[in-house]
Amino acid sequence: MAKMKKKGTTGAAKNYITRTRAVKRLQISLPDFRRLCIFKGIYPREPRNKKKVSKGSTAATTFYYTKDIQYLLHEPLLNKFREHKAVAKKIGRALGRGEVGDAARLEKTHMPKIKLDHIIKERYPTFIDALRDLDDALSMLFLFASLPSTEHVPSKTIALCQRLCLEFEHYVIASHSLRRSFLSIKGIYYQATIQGQDILWLVPYRFVQRTGGDIDFRIMGTFVEFYTTLVGFVNFRLYTSIGLVYPPKFNAKSDELGGELDAFQLEGRGVGSDDGQATNGDTAKAVISAEAQAEVDKVAALAEPERQEEVSTALTRTEEDENTDAIDTFEPTAKDADVLPQPQASSAEMASLFAPFTFYLSRETPRAPLEFILKAFGCKRVGWDSTLGDGAFTSDESDPTITHQIIDRPALPSTSQPDPAESSEPYATTNGDGTALKAQWPRSTMPGRTYVQPQWVWDCINQAKLLRPDLYAPGAELPPHLSPWVKPKKGEYDPNVPLEQQEIEGEAEAFEEEEGVDDDEEEAEVEDASDTEMIESNGTNGVAAIEDRDNPVEAGEGMDVAGSASESESESEDEEAGVGGDDWEGFESDAESDVSEGEAARRQHQRELEAEATGKALEPTIKTTRDRNAEVRKKAEKKRKQEEEERERQKMMLSRRKRKLLKRIEYGEDKRDKEAENLRKKRRRIEKAKTAANAT
Template sequence: MAKIKKRGSSGASKNYITRSQAVRKLQISLPDFRRLCIFKGIYPREPRSKKRVSTSSTPSTTFYYTKDIQYLLHEPLLAKFRDQKALAKKISKALGRNEVGEAERKERNLTPRLRLDHIIKERYPTFVDAVRDLDDALSMLFLFANLPSTAEVPPKIITKCQRLTREFEHYLIRTHSLRKSFLSIKGIYYQATIQGQDVLWLVPYKFVQRTGGDVDFRIMATFVEFYTTLLGFVNFRLYTSIGLVYPPKFDLKAEEQGAGLAAIQPEGQNAEEREEDAMVTGTNEKAQAEADRLLSLPDADGEQQEPAKAAAEQSGADTEEQAPPANTLDTFQSLDAKADALLQPSATADSATAGHLFESFTFFLSRETPRHPLEFILRSFGCKRIGWDMSLGEPGAYCGENDKRITHQIVDRPDLPLPSPPATDGEADEEDGTAVRKGNERVPGRVYVQPQWVWDSINAGQLQRADLYAPGATLPPHLSPWVKARKGEYDPTLSLAEQETAAEIEAAEDGEGSEVDEAEADAALEAASEGEEVAGVRGDSEAAELEEELSEEDGGMDVELAGSDSEVDDAAAAGAQPDDEWGGFSGDEADDTALDAAAKATRDHQAELLAEATGQKLSNTSSAKDQKKAAREASQARRAREEREAREDGERRKMMMPRRKRKMFDKMVYSNARKDEEAEKLRGKRRRIENVGGARAGAGAGGK
């Protein structure tokens, strides 16, 4: 008889372990078990069948790999957790005996210190691995750096997060590693390239943060404790890689006064600048000595070289040797016009390009703009001269608002008026005789832009048109730099003419035609009732005649207008006869025919009056509309025939497919149709907005 196996000794149940079993096996409390799993990077696992994995009748919800828990048995932090538990018992006993001083002494001297250095080395064997895992760490630390100090978040943690994040930002500024940024509802997204790895993190806005009661700050504090250790290691490696001493000096007094990023003063920065100046001076002296030496050397013919020629040749050689290679980006052209567009390389792919984008400008940040994000981005892309209002912090400001060196001012307020005319004798300044400028006036020679101009410029890799971002202007759409529009999808950067389909164009023309007809009728009535406008177009005499014709009875139009000469001519052209010669029909049928002819004549007469009022040439509108309608119907029939043929061809091809591939194809067609419908809705919404904007612009121009 075979030996009966015990349940849970083999198979899937042996590979998994419940959380309660893991806590009993490690002999620690549940909060310590959570901290240990966060530090070691061990997460719950979801088995395929919980019924097979569970070894008890009670259903378990949280499972871990047995090997992971076995790995935790040898963790040095377990001893620290047990020491903390023993110390907590001693402190509670001292407090029970009312020995408060003894309890404080034990807590101050006997509290074990947790060090996570060995865990950082275990989880990240190489520095590249640590850089790849910086996304969540930076997002969490920037979040805690902006939180207010509460009982759950002590000020010590906030200060530590602020210092580490400022150090990281200073490294990005020095190396010009920032690449892209995006303003979203959640906050500001940043992307930097560090040693070939793209790091993306989120920074919340500088609003008053209110912490809710449903957030477990104990778990978040555990993550912060691990991430601060990780970012400290990364900052140390980054600073030493560029020759700076870590940790850098942090001027707390300057930070309290609003210095911003200037509060960090890393050691070795001035020394490096002096070394660069010395290297440049030494290179110039060496070149001059080499040029003097060449003056005394004979050339191939045995003659002395001319000083100017020798110096020019030597300087040219030095330029060729010292000139960096041209970082020109290759542009790939597609050979097939119907093929998908090739992805072009980004213009901000290297730090050299990013370091010179704003290098030649001097910026001033108005009080209403977000100073820290703008300062960080501008300095990361080469700008070294940034000023702001002295009341916000004088130590880090480069200049004031009235400084003549300012080339660009970033404002976020309505349109600023132009400067007032030159001041009179009584309005001049008493000190230097210059006019006193108001705070809400523009300075001549200075470019005023909104903050979005900075973000769009760095994402595009080049400076955008400043007139599109002027104060009070309607800004272009701010799009995510990481989302690229695919073929067939709606692209806000393109015009409607470049992405509309034939069916949408015809539908839009049909809608515009009906709107035009209504607009023509309204315009005719308006032109008929307002004789002054007609007089301004056609002259006083003609306007008076038109007004007399249109206002025979209370200024309105009546059926009697059908008796005019033009209507008689139109009726004759349509196959009808004048009223005095007509005798074919009688009764209601004759009345209906007369009313139809009168209505048609009235519409034609309105069109004629409108053409005369606007000074346009009267054309045969009915024939033109009929021709346009016929052409539209022909194109619709042709498109319907093509769609039917394509659908039939697709059905024939589907018949040859296996069932699995046929289902996949149906899902793909369904998803593509949903995307096309969404794109069509977005294009229709944009068309309506543009039509409303154009109508308002036309109305404004007509009113002027």
């Protein structure tokens, strides 16, 4: 007979372990256990069947893999945690006896230093693995770099995060790795491509941060401690890969004056030079020594003239191929072939997008993100007002070398600006000492300078080309700022495409009809409201006034002797004509609006026959815009109804399982179409309001 297995010793019960048992097995405190799990990348797991794992209990319990906890038993940090606990006990005992000096000495000399170098190597065996996990690290460091110094967030941690973030931004600027950026409610998103890996991180806006009491800064501080070590390793590898010395020189005085990026000075790692202070551009030249160049010249002189020409031609072609920055285009091979998306610009074109320009940032614009983006896309000369900090190319707004000025102020109305024609004294262009006056926007602008709003910079880099600056002029209504990572799919609303290309057949006509009905209802409501106000203001006499307004003949407005006679004559003529007879066609147009299209066609044919028999010309039917819209809408509805019937017939041929799947697909499509239709209606109303405002 086989040996019976004890319950809870095999299967899922053995694969999982509770947090309480894990802490007891590791013999550390719960905060140290959480800290160790964050360092090692071990997270709680949810078993499929909690009853089997917890032996029938359904209480809320945190589970971990048993193998993960077994893996933690051999972690060297466990000894550091135990040493830290022992020293903490000694410090507490010394403070209890009043020996403050001994406590300070123990904390300074005996407190163990925790290093995470070996954990970084374990979790990221290759450099590409570290780059893939850099998104959360950069977002966390940029967040802590903008926090104020508090009891839970020490100033040393904030300074370390700021230094690492600025070092990473310097690498992105030097390597031209930045690709896209987006202004959102949460902050500014950036995407850089480094060694083939897309890295996306979030930078919060520079507002006053207020930290709530429900945030566990101990957990976040543990993540920051790990991420600072990781980003330090990554920055070192990135700097050395492009021939730069790490860490860069730091100017504390410039940093105190608000230099930020300018507080760091990059140095090239020279190869074959004596001082090793070569810049990044001189590194490749320093690799070739004089002896190697002499040997190459000697071999080239011994070669035959023809062979020398062939070699030079081949070298020229190779250089041309290497220096070719033109991007490849994908042409369709057949008429009905798929059209592949074409690349917008090469990396070299993107790196020099703002290279020929000199920018000046007004004091109301966000200096840090603009400086970072402009320099990452090739701009070498960025100036700003002296109040924004140190490190500007120029602080003089009237500098003639400035080509673009970024302004984020609304334009003043023309009435608030002085008119030189009405002013007795002309504008002074110079001060009393002969120096030029400083340009003061918006009362005066510098000639030959382009004034744009900050969104122009973001839209240019996202579309990989320079956009029209007049669309982003100060005070102009800006185009929509859309996320560069969200591409509209088929059937979805696209704000960049005109409405005529997105709306379905008959949608515009239906909207006009709805708007016409709404306008009529609004007019009726306004009339009713005016009548009610009149009644309330005039009392009982107001009722008579309304009756008089509706029936002016009885009220005596414009009444003459022939008025009542003409009215009685018209009534008698109606009686003689016979209102209830077959010959009266007073409501024919209203009846035709309710009949079908076939009946309307039959009646039109009957009129043509009668006109042909009597010899009279058939009067053309005058159709209003509403009638034409109704016809287009009816045709579109009929067409959609036929397509829906055909689709239902096709669904009948499917199996039950496939019909259910198709039903779920159609539900998602209908929901998407309704959202797109609502957005198109909203845009159509906005455009209609703009047209009406411009017309007035």
